Amino acid sequence: MKLSRTVDYAVRATLELARQSEQAPVPCSQLAAAGKMPERFLLQILRNLVTHGILRSTRGVEGGYTLVRPIDEISLLDIIEAIEGPMEPASESSSEEEGEEQRRLADAIRSVTEVARSQLAAIKLSQLMEPPADD
Secondary structure, rough: OOHHHHHHHHHHHHHHHHHHHOOOOOOOHHHHHHHOOOHHHHHHHHHHHOOOOOEEOOOOOOOOEOOOOHHHHOOOOHHHHHOOOOOOOOOOOOOOOOOHHHHHHHHHHHHHHHHHHHHHHHHHHHHHOOOOOOO
């Protein structure tokens, strides 16, 4: 499975927000600089994450973005589906001419999609974070 650049940027931005020790909003410009991401593109991505309840946006001079939920409650699936839409198998054909092999293929694809969704839902942002360095 290959993640799109958009999903990659979304994951990187949310991880950067998770690394921030204080709960103050982080401006898009700071997230873009930290992740070496184009700011205008990142702004669109962050808006999607706000719309899907992953981030909160605060306006103003001290504004920026914060995570809505703790990092152990945000899954990789949450981020992927916020950016790419629901992860579903291709729509089924209801044609009577569809053969048994096509139905089996559709069932297999549906099964793989369910397993992938389940595994992505089990991966939380907290698991993707680097462990703190020992002092």
